[in-house]
Amino acid sequence: MTDQHTAKTSKKKMSLTAQIMVAMGVGIIVGVIFNTIQSDFINTHIVAGFFAMVGKMFVNALKMLVVPLVFFSLIGGVTGIGDIRVLGRVGGKSFALYLFTTACAIAMAIVLAQLIGPGAGFVMEGIDTSGVSAGEAPAVWDVFANIVPTNPIAAFANGEMLQVIFYTVILGVAVLMLGDESKPFIAAATYMNEVMMKIVSIVMLFAPYGVFCLIAKTFAEQGLGLFLPVLGYVITLVLALMIHLFGTLSLMLKVLGGLNPIIFMKKMRPAQVFAFSTASSNATIPVTYRSVTERVGVDKGVASFCIPFGATINMDGTAIMQGVATVFLANVYGIDLGLGGYITVIGMAILASIGTAGVPGVGLVMLTMVLGQVGLPIEGIAIILGVDRLMDMIRTAVNITGDAVVTTIVAKGEGKIDMDVFNDPDAGVVDDAPHMPHAAA
Structure with a gap:
């Protein structure tokens, strides 16, 4: 009777992914209601107070895991691959594919925006364009030179992911070269990686609450009314993101990896929801890594190599935003950039994606570089500033999906994917709290 009761209870229990989806939906409803009410008490103590506190705690908890998880998993990854030549091949393939997807993303976005023509006839009324400053475009040589850290400890402390990855890979190669002497170190790194994954499980218990507070706060502050003045921009951007997500990336997965995109997208849903709620590729690394390996x-x-690498240099969604925003603002100001201008935009977006971090709001910083390079007024960013937070959430979900697609394609090419796990719909599903050791009895 006890076994039958336990089985029935486990069937009725809602999976973690379903809980997060429900929390996100309820958060949108609550946020819109609070935005409509416009109560000083609600705005000050609930939205800017409680919701902001819980949401920030959840995002901080995810970010807390990123550097140690990347370090220990990457050590295990490099030593697990074993052959330095194979490691170089994996790195070369992933780098080339990441740049390719970014170039495809922004080129498609520019073409689509040119066809739709958002911003034509836009009336600029009541928009505050003060306080918008331009970022400085990175020099291509500086981007690559800065990959090598002068102080590894500082790189770890500041979360400079490219520098962390570079140092960890060099350390892993040195460990490999020492041979049998490295066995205790490798065992310790493997154990610490398992510990970090267990901490991920603990943090994920609070995911529905964190997601609810993040989504509710965003919609309570932004509302839906901000979409109306820039509706053409929003529709074009969302359409471009969906085309890239379900078109370009799915096609790549099918053609280059020979895998079913529908199965893949279903399995990546938890990571996409996390990315949507946090708007940070780096904060989502633990969840993306877990989905890619276990699901x-x-x-x-x-x-362990491709996911943090992609979260740092692969920004398909952000590149799409830059393409659509550039066309939109060019139409608003009546400036014809021409073919050369848009080629410059593509090149700048690819370069900027390598040299910028996967954190919320970084897309606007990159956009100032692009606009300054092609001669568009930086103040135009203020026009799209109101809706950028919500757009950032969508494009981050596209970013991490691109990371996962490239990782899966590289793994398939290297024979490093378990097809039984891929084809099993229940593989890696998280449906309840992690059990304590004594609970097994």
Whole structure:
């Protein structure tokens, strides 16, 4: 009777992914209601107070895991691959594919925006364009030179992911070269990686509450009314993001990896929801890594290298935003950029994606670089500033999906994916709290 009761209870229990989806939906409803009410008490103590506190605690908890998880998993990945030549091949493939997807994303966005023509006839009324400053475009040589850290400890402390990855890979190669002497260190790194994944499980218990507060706060502050003045921009951007997500990335997965995109997208849903709620590729690294390894079946060695690498240099969604925003603002100001201008935009977006971090709001910083390079007024960013937070959430979900697609394609090419796990719909599903050891009895 006890076993039957337990089985029935586990069937009725809602999965973590379903809980997060419900929390996100309820958060949108609550946020819109609070935005409509416009109560000083609600805005000050609930939205800017409680919701902001819980949401920030949740995002901080995710970010807390990123550097140690990347370090220990990457050590295990490099030593697990074993052959330095294979490591170089994996790195070369992933780098080339990440740049390719970014170039495809922004080129498609520019073409689509040119066809739709958002911003034509836009009336600029009541928009505050003060206080918008331009970022400085990075020099291509500086971008690559800065990959090498002068102080590894500072790189770890500041979360400079490219520098962390570079140092950890060099350390892993040195560990490999020492041979049998490194076995205790590798065992310790493997154990610490398991500990970090257990902490991920603990943090994920609070995911529905964190997601609810983040979404409710965003919609309570932004509302839906901000979409109306820039509706053409929003529609074009969302359409471009969906085309890239379900078109370009799915096609790449099918053609280059020979895998079913529908199965893949279903398995990546938890990571996409996390990315949407946090608007940070870096904060979502633990969840993306878990989804790719436990749900999709990618080898941990490949995933531990490709996922943090992609979260740092692969920004398909952000590149799409830059393409659509550039066309939109060019139409608003009546400036014809021409073919050369848009080629410059593509090149700048690719370069900026390598040299900027995967944190909320970084897209606007990158956009100032692009606009300044092609001669568009930086103040125009104020026109789209109101809706950028919500757009940032969508494009971050696209960013991490691109990371996962490239990782899966590279793993398939290297024979490092478990197809039984990929084809199993229940593989890696998290449906309840992690059990304590004594609970097994």
